[in-house]
Amino acid sequence: MARLWRAAAWLGAGALASLVLAAAVYLAAAALLGRMPLNADFRPSPDGVPVYLRSNGVHVDLVLPTRAAGIDWTDGFPASDMADLPAPLPWVAIGWGDRAFYLHTPTWAELDPAIALQALIGSGPGAIHAEYLGDPARYEVRRIEVSEAQYRRLAKSLRASLYWRDDRPVRILAPGYFATDAFYEAVPRYSAIHTCNEWVRRRLVEAGLPAPRWTPFAQDLMRAWPAP
Numbered sequence: 001m002a003r004l005w006r007a008a009a010w011l012g013a014g015a016l017a018s019l020v021l022a023a024a025v026y027l028a029a030a031a032l033l034g035r036m037p038l039n040a041d042f043r044p045s046p047d048g049v050p051v052y053l054r055s056n057g058v059h060v061d062l063v064l065p066t067r068a069a070g071i072d073w074t075d076g077f078p079a080s081d082m083a084d085l086p087a088p089l090p091w092v093a094i095g096w097g098d099r100a101f102y103l104h105t106p107t108w109a110e111l112d113p114a115i116a117l118q119a120l121i122g123s124g125p126g127a128i129h130a131e132y133l134g135d136p137a138r139y140e141v142r143r144i145e146v147s148e149a150q151y152r153r154l155a156k157s158l159r160a161s162l163y164w165r166d167d168r169p170v171r172i173l174a175p176g177y178f179a180t181d182a183f184y185e186a187v188p189r190y191s192a193i194h195t196c197n198e199w200v201r202r203r204l205v206e207a208g209l210p211a212p213r214w215t216p217f218a219q220d221l222m223r224a225w226p227a228p
Contacts (some may be wrong), residue, residue, distance in 0.1 A: 002147075004035075006225055011131070012209060019036075026192070026216075029214070030154050030214070030215055030216055030217060030220070031135065031151045031184075031188065032211060033213040033215065034212045034213075034214070034215040034217060034219075034223075035212065035220070035223075036208065036212060036213040036221030037210060037211075037212060037213075037224060038208065038210070038211050038212065039167055039204075039205065039208055039209055039210050039211065041161065042144075042208065042209060042210050043144050044092070044099050044145045044146070045146055045147040045150075045173055046145070047145070048145035048146050048147050048148070049065065049068045049145065049146050049147075049148060049150075049151040050065065050143055050144075050149075051064060051070050051143070051144060051145075051146050051151065051154070051209070052064075052091075052136045052137075052141045052142065052143050052198070053062070053141065053142045053143075053186040053201050053221060053222060053225055054093055054137075054138070054139050054140070054141050055112065055134065055139055055140045055141075055218045055219075055221070055222050056139050056140075056218075057218060058094070058218055059095060059097070059218060060093070060196070060197050060200045060218045061093040061094060061095040061129075061131075061152075061200075062093070062094050062095045062158070062200060062203065063091055063092070063094075063133065063136040063141070064091065064092055064093075064094065064151075064154075064214070064218075065078075065091060065092075065171055065204040065208070066088050066089065066090055066091060066092050066132070068088060068151065069148040069151045069152055069197055070148075070152070071152065071155045071167070072149065073088075073092045073094075073109050073130075075091060075192075076159070076169045076200055077130040077169070077182065077184075079132070079180040080227070081171050081183075082179065082180050082181060082182055083175065083176060083179045083182075083222040084179035084180070085099060085115055085132060085179060088132055088135065089132040089133055089134045089180065090129065090133075091132070091133040091134070091135070091136045092130055092132050092133065093131045093132075093133055093136070093216065094128060094129070094130055094158060094187055094197040095128070095129045095131070095196060095200075096127070096128055096129070096161055096200070097126065097129070097190060097196040097199075098124055098126060098127070098128060098189075098196075099125045099126060099127040099172070099183075099185075099186075100124050101128055101190070102127045102183060103127070103172070103174050103183065103215065105158035112154065125185065125186070125187070125189060126186040126187055126188055126190055126199075127172060127177075127183050127184065127185065127186050128161060128162055128169070128180060128181075128183065128185075128186040129183055129184075130181060130182055130183075130184065131176070131177075131178065131180055131181035132181070132217075133181040135195075140222065140227035141228070142222055142226065142227065142228070144210075144224075144225055144226070145162070146207070146209060150207050150208050151207070152211060153203070153206060153207040153208065154203060154206075154207035154209070155213055157202075157203045157206040160187075161186050161187060161203075162184055162185070162186055163184070163185035163186055163187060168185045169174040169185070170184060171183070171184055171185075172185060180198075192216070194213075196218075197215060197216055197217060197221055198214065198216055200221060201214070201215055201221060204221075204224075210224045210225055211224050212224055216226045
């Protein structure tokens with residue numbers, strides 16, 4: 001019996017040590033790659049399309065003009081999908097994340113550790129959150145002007161993450177957080193490697209916009225763009 005207790009204790013200590021080591025490697029990789037820039041030669045386009053990064057300190061959204069450069073987001077996110085939006089507002093914030101986490105965590109006070117763990121191991125589908133805004137600067141923001149070609153690449157990359165049916169994004173039949181937002185089915189799955197912020201980073205890279213080499217954290221994304 002004493003040997004069994006010692007074995008259990010050893011396995012517990014070993015598992016804890018492995019977890020601590022994995023966390024240390026993860027944070028070290030984030031610290032290193034989050035400060036290694038991609039598309040560092042980017043230059044803003046005079047009179048280009050304004051694009052914002054918006055952060056609440058943990059999660060980053062892309063904030064885009066509702067209509068610009070031939071892209072009309074109301075085609076995919078109609079005002080009728082929102083709880084109380086008579087007409088689209090000038091800006092739309094688009095973010096991505098784990099479906100269950102989005103739907104069951106309207107505030108951080110309602111965080112469920114079990115749902116957070118399921119998201120980290122990638123056990124559920126993704127979701128897109130679209131929110132219409134009158135003012136893009138509700139949280140901390142960064143802004144750059146991009147060319148129309150870059151903006152269209154960004155829009156194409158964003159649209160590729162949506163799950164489509166009959167040429168329309170599939171709305172999730174669940175209430176949004178506000179009167180002007182809604183959720184949509186999306187791919188791929190969330191994981192500790194492919195976080196909500198990593199999703200934004202990949203969209204930026206595909207459009208030729210400044211971004212770090214990899215980051216799960218909001219701060220590294222915001223640091224990649226000039227402060228206002």
